[in-house]
Amino acid sequence: xxxxxxxxxxxxxxxxxxxxxxxxxxxxxxxxxxxxxxxxxxxxxxxxxxxxxxxxxxxxxxxxxxxxxxxxxxxxxxxxxxxxxxxxxxxxxxxxxxxxxxxxxxxxxxxxxxxxxxxxxxxxxxxxxxxxxxxxxxxxxxxxxxxxxxxxxxxxxxxxxxxxxxxxxxxxxxxxxxxxxxxxxxxxxxxxxxxxxxxxxxxxxxxxxxxxxxxxxxxxxxxxxxxxxxxxxxxxxxxxxxxxxxxxxxxxxxxxxxxxxxxxxxxxxxxxxxxxxxxxxxxxxxxxxxxxxxxxxxxxxxxxxxxxxxxxxxxxxxxxxxxxxxxxxx
Amino acid sequence: xxxxxxxxxxxxxxxxxxxxxxxxxxxxxxxxxxxxxxxxxxxxxxxxxxxxxxxxxxxxxxxxxxxxxxxxxxxxxxxxxxxxxxxxxxxxxxxxxxxxxxxxxxxxxxxxxxxxxxxxxxxxxxxxxxxxxxxxxxxxxxxxxxxxxxxxxxxxxxxxxxxxxxxxxxxxxxxxxxxxxxxxxxxxxxxxxxxxxxxxxxxxxxxxxxxxxxxxxxxxxxxxxxxxxxxxxxxxxxxxxxxxxxxxxxxxxxxxxxxxxxxxxxxxxxxxxxxxxxxxxxxxxxxxxxxxxxxxxxxxxxxxxxxxxxxxxxxxxxxxxxxxxxxxxx
DNA sequence: TTGAAAGCGCTAACAC
DNA sequence: GTGTTAGCGCTTTCAA
Numbered sequence: 288x289x290x291x292x293x294x295x296x297x298x299x300x301x302x303x304x305x306x307x308x309x310x311x312x313x314x315x316x317x318x319x320x321x322x323x324x325x326x327x328x329x330x331x332x333x334x335x336x337x338x339x340x341x342x343x344x345x346x347x348x349x350x351x352x353x354x355x356x357x358x359x360x361x362x363x364x365x366x367x368x369x370x371x372x373x374x375x376x377x378x379x380x381x382x383x384x385x386x387x388x389x390x391x392x393x394x395x396x397x398x399x400x401x402x403x404x405x406x407x408x409x410x411x412x413x414x415x416x417x418x419x420x421x422x423x424x425x426x427x428x429x430x431x432x433x434x435x436x437x438x439x440x441x442x443x444x445x446x447x448x449x450x451x452x453x454x455x456x457x458x459x460x461x462x463x464x465x466x467x468x469x470x471x472x473x474x475x476x477x478x479x480x481x482x483x484x485x486x487x488x489x490x491x492x493x494x495x496x497x498x499x500x501x502x503x504x505x506x507x508x509x510x511x512x513x514x515x516x517x518x519x520x521x522x523x524x525x526x527x528x529x530x531x532x533x534x535x536x537x538x539x540x541x542x543x544x545x546x547x548x549x550x551x552x553x554x555x556x557x558x559x560x561x562x563x564x565x566x567x568x569x570x571x572x573x574x575x576x577x578x579x580x581x582x583x584x585x586x587x588x589x590x591x592x593x594x595x596x597x598x599x600x601x602x603x604x605x606x607x608x609x610x611x612x613x614x615x616x617x
Numbered sequence: 618x619x620x621x622x623x624x625x626x627x628x629x630x631x632x633x634x635x636x637x638x639x640x641x642x643x644x645x646x647x648x649x650x651x652x653x654x655x656x657x658x659x660x661x662x663x664x665x666x667x668x669x670x671x672x673x674x675x676x677x678x679x680x681x682x683x684x685x686x687x688x689x690x691x692x693x694x695x696x697x698x699x700x701x702x703x704x705x706x707x708x709x710x711x712x713x714x715x716x717x718x719x720x721x722x723x724x725x726x727x728x729x730x731x732x733x734x735x736x737x738x739x740x741x742x743x744x745x746x747x748x749x750x751x752x753x754x755x756x757x758x759x760x761x762x763x764x765x766x767x768x769x770x771x772x773x774x775x776x777x778x779x780x781x782x783x784x785x786x787x788x789x790x791x792x793x794x795x796x797x798x799x800x801x802x803x804x805x806x807x808x809x810x811x812x813x814x815x816x817x818x819x820x821x822x823x824x825x826x827x828x829x830x831x832x833x834x835x836x837x838x839x840x841x842x843x844x845x846x847x848x849x850x851x852x853x854x855x856x857x858x859x860x861x862x863x864x865x866x867x868x869x870x871x872x873x874x875x876x877x878x879x880x881x882x883x884x885x886x887x888x889x890x891x892x893x894x895x896x897x898x899x900x901x902x903x904x905x906x907x908x909x910x911x912x913x914x915x916x917x918x919x920x921x922x923x924x925x926x927x928x929x930x931x932x933x934x935x936x937x938x939x940x941x942x943x944x945x946x947x
Numbered sequence: 948t949t950g951a952a953a954g955c956g957c958t959a960a961c962a963c
Numbered sequence: 964g965t966g967t968t969a970g971c972g973c974t975t976t977c978a979a
């Protein structure tokens with residue numbers, strides 16, 4: 288049997304104690320002017336004494352806004368996503384928004400029900416991080432006119448801010464080409480949002496062509512060592528992200544293939560642990576904080592401006608960070 | 618100038634469209650029995666057609682509960698915390714709770730204001746993860762009778778679930794002693810919650826004594842290489858957590874001190890990347906999912922049972938995972 | 948400068 | 964089975 292939660296003081300209690308009306312208390316609490324210093328002081332004293340704290344649900348109900356934003360993402364265990372969430376939460380709280388986090392784990396059915404929960408909470412907007420679900424979810428949000436921003440993945444139909452995938456992949460391929468590699472493979476991440484995955488794959492082929500390098504479909508590989516044996520094996524890889532790159536290196540070395548001795552590896556994201564000298568992951572770094580800052584800004588703008596303003600897309604420039612996982616072809 | 622958000626359909630709209638009263642709609646939506654199949658179908662049709670979704674704020678207001686829980690943590694960039702949040706979110710959502718995440722970044726003033734926001738939202742309970750703030754915050758929560766559970770750190774005064782720090786440290790020290798190490802240092806993490814930090818430090822000394830090893834206060838070190846030079850230097854370290862252990866290894870190797878060649882390192886937590894063969898971190902692993910599961914259970918129990926039930930403490934057993942960062946003393 | 952009154956969208960008693 | 968009613972705690976006109 289359930290014990291009812293303790294009753295918290297309400298605006299009415301404060302009004303009673305300070306001998307004024309609810310509206311006056313409301314005015315004091317919200318800092319609207321037009322209250323005499325004397326009353327104001329009495330009210331503040333009562334607020335203090337009672338430990339009064341306004342009830343967001345009641346305020347939301349009348350204001351029809353919640354100052355809540357939702358963040359939907361695939362996997363908090365992916366360091367890049369986790370860092371992004373952390374930064375978004377910080378930027379949002381600076382603008383007085385509270386963040387609801389939904390980790391979908393890449394399961395579409397979960398994703399739908401989690402987003403449903405966000406919508407029941409009447410979040411003012413939603414940020415979709417590099418999310419794994421199908422675009423149907425996004426379409427639904429747009430149809431319901433819920434302000435949404437895609438972070439770190441691209442769409443024509445909604446606000447988004449992302450790194451320039453093509454430029455990033457080009458940086459990686461150019462780096463490898465410069466090191467003399469000609470047989471370059473691409474390793475994808477199945478958990479990655481489909482559009483971004485495809486964009487990076489396409490950019491990869493295009494870059495190979497630009498550098499006059501052979502394109503081989505059998506060199507689009509999973510993150511294990513199987514594709515890296517045989518006489519004609521690739522000598523370098525561009526991974527779709529750092530998380531995948533790290534797992535790939537693990538698999539390669541377990542199979543006796545040295546990195547960068549036998550195979551050079553370039554990642555994508557720029558997560559912290561890639562910088563540890565033991566990993567020394569050469570990577571295409573995304574400007575994480577800039578991404579988060581702009582995402583929040585875009586979302587809040589959209590919340591303020593409503594659904595009818597045209598979508599805004601922002602591309603940020605990636606940066607190549609050369610470390611020890613790449614080397615000139617032997 | 619701000620555009621008002623689109624008006625969402627309310628229970629009244631559904632009632633009007635299906636020609637019944639609000640209460641009947643409410644009964645259908647919530648699945649309370651006692652509605653004829655015919656009306657029920659009509660209502661469901663209207664819900665569907667209108668795209669009706671109940672407004673959580675209104676429900677919260679009348680029910681005096683939100684099905685919201687807050688999670689307060691120091692740093693999402695710490696993989697152990699991120700994994701914990703992910704799991705807590707999953708367990709919570711299975712129990713129909715939505716999670717509000719607050720990353721305090723270890724700044725006490727931020728912590729207070731973030732928790733304030735949680736309380737305005739009237740979260741039903743709060744989980745404090747391994748949090749960096751002072752215990753004053755916890756005291757305040759308890760005083761306000763807000764259900765709270767401490768995860769991965771210990772307190773007498775509230776519900777908590779944590780790994781057995783003493784046993785964990787003992788596992789680490791015993792392992793090093795067995796490998797022949799006698800000069801063993803301890804490296805702390807300044808961002809760690811103070812109680813846990815102290816508990817592990819005390820456990821460390823106690824374990825040394827138990828094994829007849831020398832205790833030297835100057836061997837409680839920061840996570841850099843400075844303490845590991847000189848003739849009488851320690852040959853092994855127990856780090857307060859994996860994150861610190863990894864940074865320590867980085868600093869050590871940058872200074873030309875090999876791990877495990879010159880110094881053996883044991884971590885604490887069992888984060889994923891420690892398992893990569895390049896890191897091969899020997900560590901005291903915490904049962905992460907069990908921790909999260911019990912935390913949610915404890916919190917929901919507390920929410921149901923109210924403030925007066927006595928606090929419940931749970932200790933979970935850690936497990937030593939031996940990998941390559943430790944070796945017999947040369 | 949202050950107060951009274953009318954909701955916001957919903958649930959929960961209770962009537963019918 | 965279904966409808967009526969009375970709030971939940973707040974903001975927001977509007978009057979005084």
